[in-house]
Amino acid sequence: MGLQKHSKVLNETVEKLSDESSYKQLFHAYRDEEALPSGEVLKDIIDLCRAILFPGYYGNARISKQTLRFHTGVNVETLHTLLCQQIYAGLCLADTSCTSCPEEKIQAHAEELTEAFISTLPEMRSLLATDAEAAYxxxxxAQNISEVIFCYPGFRAICNYRIAHQLYKLRVPFIPRMITEMAHSETGIDIHPGAEIGHYFSIDHGTGTVIGETSIIGNRVRIFQGVSLAGEKLPPDENGNAIRGVARHPILEDDVTVYSNATLLGRIRIGKGATVCGNVWITGDIPPGDVITQNKVTK
Known part of the structure; x- marks a missing residue:
C-alpha cells in the first residue's frame, strides 16, 4: 500500500512537470546534432587564451623563445577548433525563431566569428600588458609584474573581461557572459562583458566589485574591493516590461580612483582625475579633480 501511494505521488509529479504551461519559458528544443555551450570547454578556452597571451605563465611551462612559435601555433589551432564549436552552440541556442536554418550557414558564421576573435589577440595582449603594469x-x-599576472584576482578578472568583451562586440551570444561569470565565481569580481574599459585599468583586491553593462571607464582608472558601478532602476515601459538597451551605468573619465565599498549609481559622470573615497553613495556628477569623502557627501 505504501509503495502504491509512493508511486502515485511520483506519477502525479511527473504529470505536473510535463504540463506545457509549467515549462513553456524554461524549455529548449534541440536541433539535430546541437549542443549547448559548455562551461567545461569554455574553461579550456580561457586557459588556451591565457597560454597564448602570457606564454610561460600558463600552458607549457617549458616553452622557450625558440619553441614559442610552435606552441603558439598549436594553441591557436586548438583554440579555433574549440571556440568555433562553442560559438556554433551559442548561435543555435540564440536562434529561438527558427529551428531549421541550414547547419552549413550557422557553421560558416561561427568560423567567421572565431577568426575575427583570434585576430584581436595581439591587440588584447598589448592592452593586458598595460593592465598588468597598472596593477604593479x-x-x-606587488614584487613584480609576474606576481600580478600569475596571482592577482583583479588581473584574472580583467583578463576574462577582455576576452569576453571582444566576443561581445562580435555579437556572440551567451558565451561572453559565461566567461565573465566564470571570473565572478573564481574571484568575486563581476564585470559585465558589455562594459567599455580603457587601458591601464586595475582592480585592487576586488572581492565584491561590480561593473554594470553600460559602464564606461577611461584610461588609468583604479578601483578597489566592493565598488559598485550600478545601474539606475528605470520605470517599466507601457507594457510593464523592463526597459533594455538604455545607458544606465556610470561614466568614469581618465585617471579616476574609486576606493572600497563606494557605490556609484546611474548614468553619472566622474570627472577626469577625481577621487571617490570609501563607503560613499554617489548619485550625481563629480567635477574633474574633485575628492569626494563621506563628510562632503553628507553636508
Whole structure:
C-alpha cells in the first residue's frame, strides 16, 4: 500500500512537470546534432587564451623563445577548433525563431566569428600588458609584474573581461557572459562583458566589485574591493516590461580612483582625475579633480 501511494505521488509529479504551461519559458528544443555551450570547454578556452597571451605563465611551462612559435601555433589551432564549436552552440541556442536554418550557414558564421576573435589577440595582449603594469605600479605589495599576472584576482578578472568583451562586440551570444561569470565565481569580481574599459585599468583586491553593462571607464582608472558601478532602476515601459538597451551605468573619465565599498549609481559622470573615497553613495556628477569623502557627501 505504501509503495502504491509512493508511486502515485511520483506519477502525479511527473504529470505536473510535463504540463506545457509549467515549462513553456524554461524549455529548449534541440536541433539535430546541437549542443549547448559548455562551461567545461569554455574553461579550456580561457586557459588556451591565457597560454597564448602570457606564454610561460600558463600552458607549457617549458616553452622557450625558440619553441614559442610552435606552441603558439598549436594553441591557436586548438583554440579555433574549440571556440568555433562553442560559438556554433551559442548561435543555435540564440536562434529561438527558427529551428531549421541550414547547419552549413550557422557553421560558416561561427568560423567567421572565431577568426575575427583570434585576430584581436595581439591587440588584447598589448592592452593586458598595460593592465598588468597598472596593477604593479599601483600596489607596493606587488614584487613584480609576474606576481600580478600569475596571482592577482583583479588581473584574472580583467583578463576574462577582455576576452569576453571582444566576443561581445562580435555579437556572440551567451558565451561572453559565461566567461565573465566564470571570473565572478573564481574571484568575486563581476564585470559585465558589455562594459567599455580603457587601458591601464586595475582592480585592487576586488572581492565584491561590480561593473554594470553600460559602464564606461577611461584610461588609468583604479578601483578597489566592493565598488559598485550600478545601474539606475528605470520605470517599466507601457507594457510593464523592463526597459533594455538604455545607458544606465556610470561614466568614469581618465585617471579616476574609486576606493572600497563606494557605490556609484546611474548614468553619472566622474570627472577626469577625481577621487571617490570609501563607503560613499554617489548619485550625481563629480567635477574633474574633485575628492569626494563621506563628510562632503553628507553636508
Amino acid at each position: 605600479n599601483g600596489d607596493p605589495a
